[in-house]
Amino acid sequence: MTGGPARVDHGVTSGTFSLDGETFDVDNNVWVVGDDEECVVIDAPHDVDAILAVVGNRKVKAILLTHAHDDHVRVAPGLRERVTAPILLHPDDRPLWELTHTDELWDVDLHDGWTIEVAGTTLQAIHTPGHAPGAVCFLAPDLGCVFTGDTLFNGGPGATGRSYSDRPTLVASIRSRLLDLPDDTVVHTGHGDDTTIGAERDGVLAEEG
Structure with missing residues (x-):
């Protein structure tokens, strides 16, 4: 391959997250x-x-969305225009998407097990509802990492308690879909620092539910 081996590049953007009538300043990871x-x-x-x-x-092949909270999708249509690439989102997150984008949709429905190849490596979608109904993680086995959005953070499961979220569902998703990954799998999160599956295992297993 003339493009070299696949790699993960990272940036941080700053803005706001709004839901249920409240707005917070947030820094988001871009992967x-x-x-x-x-x-x-x-x-x-x-x-x-x-x-x-x-x-x-x-060349951007696709814009993959872990979920449809506004701080993760706000500029997806604008990015689509600039790079001419499809937006992919799990359809269960349509109610959240429509809170931010009322007059346009994403292009392709993500479903559990969906895969895309880029630069000789494969990403696989893992449906992990709880933080949002259509929350998805993207596993890159060849790179030894998983992109968890707001499903799993350095420090444990993502936030719940707001509209369209549910703590027992989130913990069950992590237990059943992520904890089977090797302990040394790097977790690239939606906010904050990286972690590993092994580092988060005990905290998730200690959660009730």
């Missing part, structure tokens, strides 16, 4: 998986130019 020629973008928060700074001059 780009690919080589020197092509890539996919995971989540589209806050600032198209900041995302494109991570992408560089590569």
